[in-house]
Amino acid sequence: MQLRHGLVVGWIVVALIISQGVSATPETRSGLCNCEAVRLLSMRSPPLKGPDVVELQERLTRLGFYRGPIDGIYGSTLAQAVKKMQATLGLPVNGKMDERTWEALALYETRPAGALLSPPTGEISILVDIDTQTLIVYSDGVPYKLYPVAIGKPESPTPAGEWVITEKAAGWQGATGIRWMRLSNPWGSYGIHGTNNPMSIGQMASAGCVRMFNEDVAELYEWVNIGALVVLKRGGTVSPMRALFKTGAVGQDVVYLQWRLRQLGFDPGRADGVFGEETARAVAAWQKYRGLKVSGVVDENLLFLFGLL
Amino acid sequence: MLATILTSLFCLALWLWWRLLPGRQIYPEIRPEKKYSVVLWDFDRPLAGHESYREELLSEIQAFNRDFPNIEVDVKLFPWDQGEQVATAILRRQDVPDVLSSGPIENLDFGRRVLLSPQHLTEESRLGYVPLAMSALEQGGEYAFWPRYIKPQLYLANTNLLQIAGVELSTLEQYGLGWADMLELGQKLSQLPARPFVLASFDYEGLLTAVAPREVEEASAASSNWPQKAAVTAAARLKQLQDRGFLPPNASQDNYSGVREFFAGQAALLAPAEPWLIRAVEGRSDRIERGLLDPGENRPFPTALIAPKLDPTSGLPAQVEVLVVFRRRRAADEIRAAVELAQHLSRSGTLSAKLDLLPAYGPSQDTWCEAWELGNEATLLQVCEHGRIVSPYPNTGLEGKDVLGRIK
Incomplete structure (x- = not known):
């Protein structure tokens, strides 16, 4: 997946957006999930500082608009760079990073879509490998297309598990880009969406959602229906486990328990992070098969035997 | 003279009784031109790593069919928690297979329905099985089962x-x-x-x-x-x-x-x-x-x-899973077909490591050791070499x- 940038492409995309009149709301946080706020940046006294200013300086440096220091201070040099970019993109030139300018910057950075594939004809499912930050679309269980993605930061990890798409929304949504697909995760609001920061793709950058390039998510959006299976897979160590699992328990540790049960040959149903009847039945089947007293409850003893503690 | 004739007649009668009683016939050969059918009952088991027990079992049967292509095996798998129901069905003669893998069934006292196997499980073939497994197989002074898996404690x-x-x-x-x-x-x-x-x-x-x-x-x-x-x-x-x-x-x-x-x-x-x-x-x-x-x-x-x-x-202290051959057919060669299947399954070591069980057949232990992939196999095998089993x-x-x- 080679990233390419081009002024022509940027112009076309920006012109398209402006012509479509996509709203530039003052909202700074997506209402769809917990993704980061988009701060309005401008010259102020004292000057604005912060990681988003650093990010802006880096992005404008990469695009050739900014040649100053990467110091996280929104000074006059940076404001000039913003003006230069606004002029280039046909935006009102005011030196302010408002919602519309952020959006235009994101789309300007966006790579052109790769060779278009014909839509897959089989049943669509999605695998996101959190470790390699890739999303693979499957058609009838056969890999169809691979996309790079951004996943959650260490402090806001992407929830591993087996989810389904429960909601779809199109249109510019600020931090979630031009498309949004909600996942059925029971303990938070997570989804697959586009971005206002394409440079973050391939990094641990989100608040837990799966971020894609806008044109990628637009393509995927057309292929995926409500109810499609989305597996978010993570290797490495399991998260902290609670000491006792009973029916009704919800959380990331339940997903790891469900996956472990399946590895051991006992099917808990979809690893949906809910210790429901199917999971309890799988635990009971394991206990029965091993000749132990059947309780359907998982305590520390069982967690040790499962290799989860 | 009369005594000789009477003795001869008695011997003839004895031979005929032995020859005609199902499962007591002189060990016949499988006839290559004849099609045989054997019904196997077993219990479905969980296998780690998304593998299917049925598929693994069928691949063992495929290996069996390489030696006996004319024996068709009809496999029926029961859920693991249905051991008692299966045993009850057999005892009530509602339905009986040719070969049963004991799985979770604890009481294997099926009486005369079981084919005793002194002539099938010969002394020579018994040598291949680990002593711990063989000690569990006697019933009424005769070998009644083929050992399959061992669980020592x-x-x-x-x-x-x-x-x-x-x-x-x-x-x-x-x-x-x-x-x-x-x-x-x-x-x-x-x-x-x-x-x-x-x-x-x-x-x-x-x-x-x-x-x-x-x-x-x-x-x-x-x-x-x-x-x-x-x-x-x-x-x-x-x-x-x-x-x-x-x-x-x-x-x-x-x-x-x-x-x-x-x-x-x-x-x-x-x-x-x-x-x-x-x-x-x-x-x-x-x-x-x-x-x-x-x-x-x-x-x-x-x-x-x-x-x-x-x-x-x-x-x-150990448990042994066994294969039971039932007196389901009268023709000696058909019984032999069931015996061959039981013997084949009892000697396979491929599945035992995946099931966390020890193979009962000594020559299968090499395969088992490779598949087990963890330490401690030497000790496990060693304990099976001596002593006898108790429930x-x-x-x-x-x-x-x-x-x-x-x-x-």
């Missing part, structure tokens, strides 16, 4: 704790662990600052078996239930361990009783250690080594398998708390 020891306590591991490995050894171990462990426990287990009957393997043997020889005397002896020992603080506090509970203490390095022995439990312990260490699990404070430690201290003629977990008829409550 041993002690799994935290060798770090044994070393710190000053207990000679090699001696225990050589001579086994007896009741006196257990008390001595407890005494030594109690001198340590952390006062680790002697024994952890996962159920009450397991604890009884662990502290009184000889009583298990006596109980096994006497009946399927623990004689009261043996149960009281075993429970008294448990009480003694508990009073001295050698057992985790929850050891008298019916269900899990201190597995976590063993994994946390707070108990020297885990028992009874069946192959699946050994694999669970080693599997956890393996997951930690591969970075799949952060053990926190509960770091893995080296382990060793120790057998119960029993005299050379005594048995080892573990005879029913006390008493709840754990009741028994301990009575021992004051």
Whole structure:
């Protein structure tokens, strides 16, 4: 997946957006999930500082608009760079990073879509490998297309598990880009969406959602229906486990328990992070098969035997 | 003269009786031009890693069909928890297969429905099976079953704790662990600052078996239930361990009783250690080594398998899964087809490692060792080479708390 940038492409995309009149709301946080706020940046006294200013300086440096220091201070040099970019993109030139300018910057950075594939004809499912930050679309269980993605930061990890798409929304949504697909995760609001920061793709950058390039998510959006299976897979160590699992328990540790049960040959149903009847039945089947007293409850003893503690 | 004629007629009658009784015929050959059909009943089992037991079994049958392409095997798999229903159906003659894999069925007393196999399980072929497995197969003085898998029960020891306590591991490995050894171990462990426990287990009957393997043997020889005397002896020992603080506090509970203490390095022995439990312990260490699990404070430690201290003629608590051939057909060659299938399945070692069971057939052990992929296989195989089997977990008829409550 080679990233390419081009002024022509940027112009076309920006012109398209402006012509479509996509709203530039003052909202700074997506209402769809917990993704980061988009701060309005401008010259102020004292000057604005912060990681988003650093990010802006880096992005404008990469695009050739900014040649100053990467110091996280929104000074006059940076404001000039913003003006230069606004002029280039046909935006009102005011030196302010408002919602519309952020959006235009994101789309300007966006790579052109790769060779278009014909839509897959089989049943669509999605695998996101959190470790390699890739999303693979499957058609009838056969890999169809691979996309790079951004996943959650260490402090806001992407929830591993087996989810389904429960909601779809199109249109510019600020931090979630031009498309949004909600996942059925029971303990938070997570989804697959586009971005206002394409440079973050391939990094641990989100608040837990799966971020894609806008044109990628637009393509995927057309292929995926409500109810499609989305597996978010993570290797490495399991998260902290609670000491006792009973029916009704919800959380990331339940997903790891469900996956472990399946590895051991006992099917808990979809690893949906809910210790429901199917999971309890799988635990009971394991206990029965091993000749132990059947309780359907998982305590520390069982967690040790499962290799989860 | 008359005596000679009468004797000849008697011998002829005897031969005819032997020849015509189903399953008693002279060992016939499979006729290559004839099509045979054998009905196999088995129980579905979970296999790790998304594999299907049915598919694995079918691939074993495919291997069988390479030798006997004209024997068609009709496989019926029952859910694991339907052992009793299947046994009842056979006893009531509602339906009977040619070959049954015993799986979860504990009582295999099917009487005359079972084909006894002195002429099929010849002395020569018996040599291939490990002695521990063969000891379980007699019924009414004759071999009634083909052994398939073995589940011996041993002690799994935290060798770090044994070393710190000053207990000679090699001696225990050589001579086994007896009741006196257990008390001595407890005494030594109690001198340590952390006062680790002697024994952890996962159920009450397991604890009884662990502290009184000889009583298990006596109980096994006497009946399927623990004689009261043996149960009281075993429970008294448990009480003694508990009073001295050698057992985790929850050891008298019916269900899990201190597995976590063993994994946390707070108990020297885990028992009874069946192959699946050994694999669970080693599997956890393996997951930690591969970075799949952060053990926190509960770091893995080296382990060793120790057998119960029993005299050379005594048995080892173990379970054996077997294959049963039924008298379902009259034609001798058709019975032979069922016998060949039972023999083939009893000798395959491929599946046993995936099922956390030991193969009963010695020559399959190499395959088993490769597939097991974890340590401790040498000890496991070694214990099968001597002793005879006794049934573990005879029913006390008493709840754990009741028994301990009575021992004051």
